Amino acid sequence: NAGVTQTPKFQVLKTGQSMTLQCAQDMNHEYMSWYRQDPGMGLRLIHYSVGAGITDQGEVPNGYNVSRSTTEDFPLRLLSAAPSQTSVYFCASRPGDPSGANVLTFGAGSRLTVL
Amino acid sequence: SQQGEEDPQALSIQEGENATMNCSYKTSINNLQWYRQNSGRGLVHLILIRSNEREKHSGRLRVTLDTSKKSSSLLITASRAADTASYFCATLNDYKLSFGAGTTVTVRA
Numbered sequence: 772n773a774g775v776t777q778t779p780k781f782q783v784l785k786t787g788q789s790m791t792l793q794c795a796q797d798m799n800h801e802y803m804s805w806y807r808q809d810p811g812m813g814l815r816l817i818h819y820s821v822g823a824g825i826t827d828q829g830e831v832p833n834g835y836n837v838s839r840s841t842t843e844d845f846p847l848r849l850l851s852a853a854p855s856q857t858s859v860y861f862c863a864s865r866p867g868d869p870s871g872a873n874v875l876t877f878g879a880g881s882r883l884t885v886l
Numbered sequence: 887s888q889q890g891e892e893d894p895q896a897l898s899i900q901e902g903e904n905a906t907m908n909c910s911y912k913t914s915i916n917n918l919q920w921y922r923q924n925s926g927r928g929l930v931h932l933i934l935i936r937s938n939e940r941e942k943h944s945g946r947l948r949v950t951l952d953t954s955k956k957s958s959s960l961l962i963t964a965s966r967a968a969d970t971a972s973y974f975c976a977t978l979n980d981y982k983l984s985f986g987a988g989t990t991v992t993v994r995a
Contacts, residue, residue: 806985812928813890813974814985821981829982861928861963872917873978875926 773797777862777878784852784885792847792881794862800876801867803845804829805837807858808880814861820845853883859883890918890975890986897991905962907989909975910955916978918951918958923972923988932973933960965993 778793796803805818806829814830820839834856836848846865849856859882863875890911899905909918917936921929935942935951935958942949950963962969972988 801983811987813987816982816984819982830984863929872934873981874919874931874934875921875929875983875984877930879928880926 775862775864775876775878777860777881780879781879781882782884784849786852786854786882786885788852790849790852792849792860792862792883794845794847794878795843796845796862796876798864798866799842799875800864801842802873803839803862803864804857804875805833805835805845805847806861806863807856808830808861809858817847817860819849849883853881854885857885890977890984892973892975892986892989894989895987896990896992898994900994901965901967903965905965905969905991905993907960907991908972909958909960909986910959911977912956912984913977913979915953916956916981917932918949919976919978919983920947920949920958920960921974921976921985923974925971929974964989965991967993967995969993 775796805817806814815831818837820826864876890909901944919934920932923929924986935949946963951958955965970993972990974988976983
C-alpha cells in the first residue's frame with residue numbers, strides 16, 4: 772500500500788516550458804487535491820476533484836490545469852511555466868468520508884524550479 | 887487567502903519541555919486539524935477537533951478549540967528531538983481544508 776505517490780520529486784524548467792506533475796493514490800480515495808507550499812505562505816489549494824470526471828478550482832488555479840479520468844490519478848499540468856510557479860507541490864487525497872472529517876493523506880512533494 | 891494563522895512562527899525548546907502553539911482563524915468551521923511536516927517531507931495528520939468539541943487528547947498532544955474566539959492551541963508535552971518539525975493548523979469549511987503558514991518547532995537535546 773504505497774499511499775499517495777508523486778513524480779517527479781525534483782524538476783527544473785525554463786520559463787515558457789510545460790510539464791505535468793503526476794499524482795497517484797492506491798487507497799480508492801474519491802477526493803484528490805493539489806496544493807503549493809511557499810515560504811511563509813503555508814499551503815494554498817490549486818485544484819481539487821471530488822471524483823472521476825469532476826474537478827474544480829481552488830484558491831490559486833491560474834496557470835494550472837487538472838483532469839481526473841480515473842479514481843487513482845490526478846495530474847497537474849503547468850501550461851507555460853513562470854518563475855512565480857517555483858514552489859513545492861503537494862498532492863493530497865481522502866476518502867468520501869461520511870463522517871465529514873476530511874483528513875488528508877499527503878504525498879512527499881515535488882519541488883519545481885522555474886528559471 | 888489563509889484561513890488559519892499560527893503563532894509563534896518559530897519556537898525553540900529544550901528536550902523534555904512543553905511546546906505550545908496557537909492558531910487563529912477567520913470564518914466558521916466544521917472542524918480544525920493539526921498536521922506535522924518534517925523537513926523535506928509531506929504533511930502528516932496529527933489530530934482533529936470538531937467545532938462542537940472544546941478539548942481533545944492524543945498521546946502527548948492536547949488540542950483546545952475556542953469557537954467564540956476563533957482560536958485553537960496545540961500542546962506537545964515532554965518534547966523529544968523527534969518532535970522537531972513544522973506544525974500547521976487547517977480549518978475545514980465547506981469540505982475544503984485551508985492551512986496556515988505554520989509554526990517551526992526545534993527541540994534541543
